[in-house]
Amino acid sequence: MAGYSTRANYTHVEDGLVESVTVRETDQLDKYPSGWDYKFHLGTTDGLDLLRYDNAHESTKGHERQVGADQSTIEFPGIEPLIVRFWGEADAYWNAAGGDPPRRY
Numbered sequence: 001m002a003g004y005s006t007r008a009n010y011t012h013v014e015d016g017l018v019e020s021v022t023v024r025e026t027d028q029l030d031k032y033p034s035g036w037d038y039k040f041h042l043g044t045t046d047g048l049d050l051l052r053y054d055n056a057h058e059s060t061k062g063h064e065r066q067v068g069a070d071q072s073t074i075e076f077p078g079i080e081p082l083i084v085r086f087w088g089e090a091d092a093y094w095n096a097a098g099g100d101p102p103r104r105y
Contacts, residue, residue, distance in 0.1 A: 003028065004037060008083075015097040017050075018043050019090060023079060032058050036079050040086040042093060050093055053086050 008023040024037040031037075032055060039054040052066040055076070063076045076082065087103060094101060 007079075012101040013045065014101065015094075015099040016045050017093060017097050017099055018045055019094075019101050021083070021086075023083065030059065034058060034063075034076050034079075038079065038082075040083060040090075042086075042090045051086070051089055053082060 004024040004026045006022075006024050008021055011018065011020040018041075020039070020041045022037075022039050026032050026035060026037050028037075029035065034055065037055065039056070040052065041049070041054075042051040043049045049066065050068065053064070053074075055063045057064075062073045063082075065072055065074045077085075090101075
């Protein structure tokens with residue numbers, strides 16, 4: 001693999017919420033020591049960030065989780081357990097809004 005290989009990439013908009021997921025496997029280990037470049041985001045169509053997981057600065061700041069304005073560094077359990085965790089947390093918002101995002105699980 002040279003660079004990046006996209007494993008998942010979707011955006012779903014429904015009932016005032018926007019869920020975006022990007023997962024790319026990478027051999028750019030200097031920037032992404034985990035071998036993954038990812039961003040999971042849930043927000044509103046008005047631009048409010050509700051929930052975000054990413055490793056945009058993995059080599060310097062690690063893996064991050066943001067809920068509203070609160071941001072923290074988290075342990076990386078692997079890409080599958082992390083996306084399942086994101087989906088579980090995002091479902092609380094989707095259930096409240098009455099939405100049903102299509103997911104591959």
